[in-house]
Amino acid sequence: MEYDFKNAPDRSHTDSVKWDVKPGELPMWIADMDFKTAPEIIKAMKEKVSLGAFGYEWPQADYFNAVADWYEIEHGYRPQTNWMIFTTGVVPAISSIVRRVSHIGDNVLVQEPVYNIFYNSILNNGRHVLSSNLVFDGEHYSIDWTDLEEKLADPLTTLMIFCNPHNPIGKVWTKAEVQKIAQLCQKHHVVLLLDEIHGDLVRKGQGYTPAFSIEAKSNVISLVSPSKTFNVAALHAAYEEGHDWLKKLKQQLNENFDYVSQFIQENVPEVKVVSGDATYLMWINVQKVTDNSADFAAFLRKETGLIISAGSVYRGNGQDFIRINLACPLAMVKDGMKRLVEGIRKYSK
Known part of the structure; x- marks a missing residue:
């Protein structure tokens, strides 16, 4: 099928956050x-709209199987469907998990610079942001493993939010890096929460490593979504086509x-x-x-x-x-x- 990547739909005056701008911007x-x-996706939505009924619904086995199929085809790893929980979005899930697995006054570890909404989910829930900053050498970013482990060992650190792949720097972490972070979190009894919303958008080189594919995953929570992949942030879409x-x-x-x-x-x-x-x-x-x-x-x-x-x-x-x-x-x-x-x-x- 041919796809149109040359023309942008006009979203002015449509309640679009992005396009709520002045003329010429x-x-x-x-x-x-x-x-x-x-x-x-548009075809499936039209079929749904043509039904004309929008009552209560909840995803069934076919939905979770579609997610598993997607990750097996795109990333070479198949998650078990009994690992999955449906949520209304990655950011609401982050805030809920912060409240559930940490306590007021605890440290939530991040790696700055990082997606700014993480800070909202942490601070708005009465937790402290603790950063193990990524090291920039003028060309690339890397992890300061010594600093990371010291901060994970802090008794007040109960949760780490890990951006995989990383936003905003676009770094694709290796399987060894993801595995090592998970092992360090396990060692220091820290829950590892991964935002993997950009996992499908690795443009070249090695693919990303889904958190469910690593060995040390007993304390790992992975958040995934088709919203970035297909630009359906305002919808809850399927993975099949x-x-x-x-x-x-x-x-x-x-x-x-x-x-x-x-x-x-x-x-x-x-x-x-x-x-x-x-x-x-x-x-x-x-x-x-x-x-x-x-x-x-x-x-x-x-x-x-x-x-x-x-x-x-x-x-x-x-x-x-x-x-x-x-x-x-x-x-x-x-x-x-x-x-x-x-x-x-x-x-x-």
Whole structure:
């Protein structure tokens, strides 16, 4: 089947969070794709709508088998269906798990810079954020294993939230790394909670390691969802028909990433792409332009209409970075890059 990755649906005036913008602005921030979702999903939804009844429902065995089939086909590991619990979303699940497995005043360990909503789920529930910051060497991020174990050994640390693959840096953790973190958590009686919502969006290289596939998983909770994969955050969708669409999507994302990487290298060499091989979110080092990514992001929007995410919201060394969403038609990507160059030149003056 042919899929359209060249045209973006017009979502202005539709209650879209991403597209609630002023005329002429270009939003490339929130993790929301500007592609129509898979036609197979749209077809299934039309069939459901045509029934004309929307009473109480609950997923049955066919749903959980579809999830298991998806992970076996896409990732080479089949989870047991009796491991699965249906929830209304990854973020509500994180907040519920924080309340259930930790206590008020406990430490919840994260690895900054990391997805900013983690902080809301921790702090809003009366827990403390404890970070074992990822180490950045100017090229890549890595784990400080000594620091991580020291903080896991803290008696007040009862839960660790691990982003796998990582948002915003796009890093795909190896199976050995996932296994080692799980073993350290097990050793120190810490529950390991993994946000694996970007697991299907590994664009190249090794695939991601689902938490259920490792050996030390007795204290592991994995959260997965099709919402990022198929851009159905406002829905609860099925897993059965999306394999071919996902393959074509990743081809388009790689084309977008390759274009931006080359464009930045040729036109604004003072900034540097640091992103890994996962997600559709590019992590860009703007340290030579600014040490205040929030100020720079506000300037970009005001001067060029380009809306991106300031890396500072992810903490860690995020003040030196911006995050740009490249899940949109290439024409929109090119427009965004022109605006970025214009903004950098104006800001540098």
